[in-house]
Amino acid sequence: MDTELLRQLATPNDTKILLCVVDGLGGLPDPETRKSELETAHTPNLDRLASDSVCGMTLPVGYGVTPGSGPGHIALFGYDPLKYEVGRGVLEALGIDFDLQGSDVAARGNFCTLDAAGNITDRRAGRIATEICIELCERMRKVKLAGVEVLVEPVREHRFVLVLRGEGLDDGLEQTDPEREGVPMLPVKAERPEARRTAELANEFVRQAGELISDHPQANGILLRGFAKYPNWPAMPEVTQMRAGAFAVYPMYRGLAKLVGMDVAPGGGTYESQLAAVRKAWDEFDFVFYHFKKADAAGEDGDFDAKVEALQEFDTLVPALRDLGADVMMVAGDHSTPAQLAAHSWHPVPFLLQSHLGTVDKVEAFTEEACRHGMLGIFPAKEALSLAMANAGRLMKFGA
Amino acid sequence: MDTELLRQLATPNDTKILLCVVDGLGGLPDPETRKSELETAHTPNLDRLASDSVCGMTLPVGYGVTPGSGPGHIALFGYDPLKYEVGRGVLEALGIDFDLQGSDVAARGNFCTLDAAGNITDRRAGRIATEICIELCERMRKVKLAGVEVLVEPVREHRFVLVLRGEGLDDGLEQTDPEREGVPMLPVKAERPEARRTAELANEFVRQAGELISDHPQANGILLRGFAKYPNWPAMPEVTQMRAGAFAVYPMYRGLAKLVGMDVAPGGGTYESQLAAVRKAWDEFDFVFYHFKKADAAGEDGDFDAKVEALQEFDTLVPALRDLGADVMMVAGDHSTPAQLAAHSWHPVPFLLQSHLGTVDKVEAFTEEACRHGMLGIFPAKEALSLAMANAGRLMKFGA
Numbered sequence: 075m076d077t078e079l080l081r082q083l084a085t086p087n088d089t090k091i092l093l094c095v096v097d098g099l100g101g102l103p104d105p106e107t108r109k110s111e112l113e114t115a116h117t118p119n120l121d122r123l124a125s126d127s128v129c130g131m132t133l134p135v136g137y138g139v140t141p142g143s144g145p146g147h148i149a150l151f152g153y154d155p156l157k158y159e160v161g162r163g164v165l166e167a168l169g170i171d172f173d174l175q176g177s178d179v180a181a182r183g184n185f186c187t188l189d190a191a192g193n194i195t196d197r198r199a200g201r202i203a204t205e206i207c208i209e210l211c212e213r214m215r216k217v218k219l220a221g222v223e224v225l226v227e228p229v230r231e232h233r234f235v236l237v238l239r240g241e242g243l244d245d246g247l248e249q250t251d252p253e254r255e256g257v258p259m260l261p262v263k264a265e266r267p268e269a270r271r272t273a274e275l276a277n278e279f280v281r282q283a284g285e286l287i288s289d290h291p292q293a294n295g296i297l298l299r300g301f302a303k304y305p306n307w308p309a310m311p312e313v314t315q316m317r318a319g320a321f322a323v324y325p326m327y328r329g330l331a332k333l334v335g336m337d338v339a340p341g342g343g344t345y346e347s348q349l350a351a352v353r354k355a356w357d358e359f360d361f362v363f364y365h366f367k368k369a370d371a372a373g374e375d376g377d378f379d380a381k382v383e384a385l386q387e388f389d390t391l392v393p394a395l396r397d398l399g400a401d402v403m404m405v406a407g408d409h410s411t412p413a414q415l416a417a418h419s420w421h422p423v424p425f426l427l428q429s430h431l432g433t434v435d436k437v438e439a440f441t442e443e444a445c446r447h448g449m450l451g452i453f454p455a456k457e458a459l460s461l462a463m464a465n466a467g468r469l470m471k472f473g474a
Numbered sequence: 475m476d477t478e479l480l481r482q483l484a485t486p487n488d489t490k491i492l493l494c495v496v497d498g499l500g501g502l503p504d505p506e507t508r509k510s511e512l513e514t515a516h517t518p519n520l521d522r523l524a525s526d527s528v529c530g531m532t533l534p535v536g537y538g539v540t541p542g543s544g545p546g547h548i549a550l551f552g553y554d555p556l557k558y559e560v561g562r563g564v565l566e567a568l569g570i571d572f573d574l575q576g577s578d579v580a581a582r583g584n585f586c587t588l589d590a591a592g593n594i595t596d597r598r599a600g601r602i603a604t605e606i607c608i609e610l611c612e613r614m615r616k617v618k619l620a621g622v623e624v625l626v627e628p629v630r631e632h633r634f635v636l637v638l639r640g641e642g643l644d645d646g647l648e649q650t651d652p653e654r655e656g657v658p659m660l661p662v663k664a665e666r667p668e669a670r671r672t673a674e675l676a677n678e679f680v681r682q683a684g685e686l687i688s689d690h691p692q693a694n695g696i697l698l699r700g701f702a703k704y705p706n707w708p709a710m711p712e713v714t715q716m717r718a719g720a721f722a723v724y725p726m727y728r729g730l731a732k733l734v735g736m737d738v739a740p741g742g743g744t745y746e747s748q749l750a751a752v753r754k755a756w757d758e759f760d761f762v763f764y765h766f767k768k769a770d771a772a773g774e775d776g777d778f779d780a781k782v783e784a785l786q787e788f789d790t791l792v793p794a795l796r797d798l799g800a801d802v803m804m805v806a807g808d809h810s811t812p813a814q815l816a817a818h819s820w821h822p823v824p825f826l827l828q829s830h831l832g833t834v835d836k837v838e839a840f841t842e843e844a845c846r847h848g849m850l851g852i853f854p855a856k857e858a859l860s861l862a863m864a865n866a867g868r869l870m871k872f873g874a
Contacts, residue, residue: 075536079556083539431814432505436843449842451852453537460538464820471818472535473542473555474562474582474700 075460077308079472080152086315089430089466091361092400093458095150095327096388097143098370099407100131100423100442102414104378111369111378111413112424112441115385119392120405120440124426127403129437130450131422132458134409140420146408147330151310151363152459160333161245161302166235168329171341172227174304179243179272182300183226183234184251185210185293192258197251198232199293207234210287214296217282219275236279236298244269247276249299259297276301309335310361314463319355321348322365331363345387349394356398364395373411374418381413401430402462405440406455422452429465475860477708479872480552486715489830489866491761492800493858495550495727496788497543498770499807500823500842502814504778511769511778511813512824512841515785519792520805520840524826527803529837530850531822532858534809540820546808547730551710551763552859560733561645561702566635568729571741572627574704579643579672582700583626583634584651585610585693592658597651598632599693607634610687614696617682619675636679636698644669647676649699659697676701709735710761714863719755721748722765731763745787749794756798764795773811774818781813801830802865805840806858822852829865 075083101111134141135155144165145155160168163180174180185199185207202210211228218224222240229235246269250259262276280296288294310318312335320331320338323345328338337359339351345366352362366388372380396403407423424445426437435449446452450461463469475483501511534541535555544565545555563580574580585599585607602610611628618624622640629635646669650659662676680696688694710718712735720731720738723745728738737759739751745766752762766788772780796803807823824845826837835849846852850861863869 075539079536079539431502433502434508435846447847449846451531451846453852457537460536461820462538464538464540469538469540469820471540471542473545473560474565 075457077153077313080460081308081313083469083472084313084315084463085468085470087467089360089401089468090356090399091316091462091466092364092395092398092403093150093362093462094364094395094403094405095147095366096369096385096405096407097365097367098373098409098411098418100410100412100419100421101373101381102412102419102421104414110442111373111381111385113443115382115389117385117389117440119389121438123392123396123405123428124440124444125438126434127426127428127437128433128435128450129424129426129440129445129448131442131445131452132406132425132455133422133452134455138420140418141409142418143326143408144330146455147327148334149455150406150408150458151331151334152314152456153307153334154456158305158307160305160330162300163235163302164304165326166229166233166300167237168333169326170227170229170235171325171329172235172237174237175239176304177239177241177243179238179245179301179303181236181276181298183236184297185232185234186259186295186297187292188295194252194255194257194259194295196292197255197297201231202293204228204230206293207231210290210293213286214283216286217279219278222275224279232293238272238275238279243272245272245301245303247273247301249297249301250280251297251299259295262298305333307334311335314361314459314468316360316468317358318361318363319359320363320365321352322363323348324365324367327365327367336363345391349391353398362400366391370411373413374416376413376416378413402466403428404458404462406458423455425450425458427461427465431465475857476554477552477713480860481708481713483869483872484713484715484863485868485870487867489760489801489868490756491716491862491866492764492795492798492803493550493762493862494764494795494803494805495547495766496769496785496805496807497765497767498773498809498811498818500810500812500819500821501773501781502812502821504814510842511773511781511785513843515782515789517785517789517840519789521838523792523796523805523828524840524844525838526834527826527828527837528833528835528850529824529826529840529845529848531842531845531852532806532825532855533822533852534855538820540818541809542818543726543808544730546855547727548734549855550806550808550858551731551734552714552856553707553734554856558705558707560705560730562700563635563702564704565726565729566629566633566700567637568733569726570627570629570635571725571729572635572637574637575639576704577639577641577643579638579645579701579703581636581676581698583636584697585632585634586659586695586697587692588695594652594655594657594659594695596692597655597697601631602693604628604630606693607631610690610693613686614683616686617679619678622675624679632693638672638675638679643672645672645701645703647673647701649701650680651697651699659695662698705733707734711735714761714859714868716760716868717758718761718763719759720763720765721752723748724765724767727765727767736763745791749791753798762800766791770811773813774816776813776816778813802862803828804858804862806855823855825850825858827861827865831865
């Protein structure tokens with residue numbers, strides 16, 4: 075349901091909802107064995123949980139849409155990912171735990187290689203080492219712009235974040251990356267009159283930064299894209315009347331949780347230490363988001379066996395996650411990351427929901443094929459929260 | 475499809491469509507037997523009909539949304555229940571067969587108990603007996619308001635309907651029920667300037683009514699909510715080019731059918747006598763809505779066995795319903811009412827559609843689990859009418 079209806083129907087009680095996100099959960103059959111990563115993995119705990127749950131497949135954004143981490147998670151937090159878009163600049167800043175402020179404009183930066191004529195010969199500057207990125211970012215911090223603070227943060231390899239901080243900035247800016255080589259970079263253009271000053275400042279940044287790094291043989295230019303401000307969305311705790319807490323090892327996922335107004339526990343550590351943190355804070359929250367990254371990383375590496383292993387590792391965490399005693403527990407993925415594709419994909423993602431109501435379907439394994447036959451069918455990922463809240467008795471009747 | 479597209483594609487012919495609504499049809503497995511009410515019931519006629527049909531599950535309003543009777547039926551009549559909302563005051567009036575007129579403003583009333591300080595101590599006045607409700611409503615009919623007629627009708631226990639009748643009334647009014655106890659009732663506030671006069675009249679009603687019942691030990695106050703006018707929706711016969719008739723024992727369902735412009739047969743009697751009325755009027759209609767209430771009532775009572783029995787009773791009506799010879803026959807529910815929850819629920823509802831085209835799927839039982847695997851999958855309830863009309867040859871091709 076949409077955010078406004080959710081706000082209208084939400085009613086508090088003392089139940090607890092646990093959302094476990096296995097990043098990149100879904101996969102595809104190996105062409106040889108015809109078994110997917112989940113079908114290959116030995117996951118007795120997940121299978122037992124599936125037997126005690128209702129199952130289905132989530133469609134993260136839409137048919138054929140391969141989601142980034144942003145929309146994949148935003149949907150599972152109950153927001154329409156097509157309506158609540160996270161700018162690339164903001165996402166890049168979240169990914170390095172950068173504390174974006176309300177009026178900041180953030181952009182994703184790439185170092186690139188320019189030839190003598192100013193044409194781009196490599197849009198990623200030969201993927202320079204992260205240490206070089208750090209050194210060049212330090213140089214670019216010397217840029218001075220009238221009336222705004224300039225913040226430059228390295229990410230890794232050729233990637234960095236640019237943040238302009240000050241009053242009256244507007245993120246209606248076109249990217250400077252022409253997305254092809256052999257042509258010069260584009261100027262920053264304002265998409266609307268209110269953004270003209272910010273466009274001028276960004277162009278001045280590009281000019282000064284270009285001078286500061288011009289002597290580097292590979293990374294002598296920069297490309298900026300995804301200019302964006304931190305969005306001002308309806309906060310999940312306010313919409314749902316649930317105190318929501320996020321537990322994730324990696325900054326990106328804490329950042330996404332913060333975007334929707336969750337309380338965010340300190341990051342880092344291991345999946346076990348994060349789980350211990352959940353256990354400790356259990357009484358403080360009505361809704362807990364627990365993030366497991368490894369399956370996605372292995373999938374993106376195209377490493378089928380590593381993904382199988384990652385899923386098995388998650389399986390060993392399941393008994394302790396169940397022991398938390400949530401009234402409603404979900405295991406979901408933000409998107410599929412089939413090892414076969416070595417990338418995120420558009421495929422629907424296995425999903426299970428275990429409820430204190432005891433409702434179950436006939437699914438007895440947590441795989442793509444088994445969940446496909448579950449009671450929930452294929453449904454939009456943004457509805458998972460509505461289903462969980464309904465099962466938790468946290469939604470009032472609609473209409474009389 | 476939406477109402478405008480339906481209007482555009484609808485074309486008349488001489489086919490007949492029968493919609494049988496089994497109120498509260500869907501259920502949940504009993505935790506012991508792991509069988510739902512439908513799986514437990516012996517329903518040979520429904521199962522045979524399912525074998526001769528295509529099956530699926532309707533989603534009444536949306537994922538996680540528990541519908542009231544209003545939206546549940548409105549959807550099966552082909553209207554988007556999120557767009558066509560029935561006000562609570564109107565629904566309460568429909569439920570007692572009150573003949574609402576175009577400019578009336580209706581409100582649902584509750585008697586409540588107020589303490590000496592004017593704080594609410596019981597929002598339902600201890601659920602006073604219906605006879606007391608009738609007597610107190612008679613007292614409140616003495617209220618005189620300038621320029622409008624005051625109509626007060628008892629419903630049952632602590633519930634009544636207030637109708638203000640006159641020119642220039644507006645239903646943009648906030649409820650007086652604070653939805654908690656220990657605080658005073660709220661004044662009626664206008665949500666827009668046009669509603670100010672109506673707000674004043676409603677407040678004056680509350681004041682005078684309060685004086686008239688002030689000596690009652692339990693029911694010495696009233697709470698009003700769901701101020702609403704009779705909506706002016708596109709009429710189903712006009713949109714679909716079908717003469718539509720409604721047959722229901724209980725007033726609420728006749729009222730909902732009237733809201734969408736159906737011809738409504740007299741109520742009361744038994745399911746058999748209503749069926750006889752359908753048979754008699756068969757030539758007069760292209761679309762017939764037949765309502766069976768008992769399954770919902772048993773579900774709301776939390777009585778699994780009674781619901782099983784109600785379903786079996788409906789099953790005995792199926793041969794006669796089939797014998798009517800509709801070109802398209804549907805068996806649907808307005809929502810699920812699992813005995814386990816003793817309430818309406820958000821769960822998708824079994825659905826079957828038998829067509830003169832003879833199209834069938836592999837489903838051979840009319841249960842949640844079986845219909846889940848039917849050809850129609852899980853689909854929005856508001857699309858059932860479109861499917862029926864398509865099967866009846868009553869929809870033209872879209873585009874060339």
